[in-house]
Amino acid sequence: MDAEICRVLSGLPREDTAGGAAEGVEPSTLRDREQDILKALLLLRATGKNRRVPRDKAAKKADPASPPGSYYHAVADLRKRGLIGTCKGAGAGIWLLPEGMAAAKALQSYLPPQKME
Numbered sequence: 001m002d003a004e005i006c007r008v009l010s011g012l013p014r015e016d017t018a019g020g021a022a023e024g025v026e027p028s029t030l031r032d033r034e035q036d037i038l039k040a041l042l043l044l045r046a047t048g049k050n051r052r053v054p055r056d057k058a059a060k061k062a063d064p065a066s067p068p069g070s071y072y073h074a075v076a077d078l079r080k081r082g083l084i085g086t087c088k089g090a091g092a093g094i095w096l097l098p099e100g101m102a103a104a105k106a107l108q109s110y111l112p113p114q115k116m117e
Contacts, residue, residue, distance in 0.1 A: 011086065030103070030107075031074065031077075031086030032068055032073045033062070033070070033073075033074035034078055035060070035078060035107050036062035036063060036071075036074075037058055037062050037071060037074050037075060037078060037084070037094075038078070038083065038096070038100055038103055038104040038107060039062070039086075039104055039107055040058045040059075040061035040062040041053070041058055041084065041094065041095065041096045041100070041104060042057055042101070042104040042105065042108060043061060044057065044058060044061055044094055046058070046093070046094065046095040047054075047095060047096055047101060048095055048096075049085060049087065049095055050089065051095060052085075052091075052092075052095040053093050053094065053095070054092065054093050054094075054095060055068065055070075055071070055072065055075055055093070055094055056068040058071070058075075058094055059071035076095060078100065082097060082099055082100075082101030083096070083097060083099050083103055084096055084097055084100050085097050
């Protein structure tokens with residue numbers, strides 16, 4: 001992966017921004033469920049507060065076989081990292097913030113190395 005993709009995936013702010021939503025985040029890689037939620041939100045086009053989707057819908061899109069509740073910790077961690085926005089109550093849902101959008105697009109375009117046989 002190139003440096004910008006690694007920077008986005010590790011939660012660091014982009015070099016061309018002063019500060020940003022992900023400021024102060026410890027550098028680490030995203031867990032599988034966090035990656036799955038980011039990609040699901042991108043596929044669902046949850047790109048702003050007015051386009052938010054319920055957590056359960058995003059979790060089902062990420063992995064239809066897993067119980068939606070198994071993604072709640074991943075959603076909370078992504079919110080803490082400044083990658084997604086959340087709102088509670090009537091009309092509750094989650095959506096991608098700009099840094100989360102960049103990370104989701106980077107994940108979508110990244111293909112892991114193929115094994116040579």
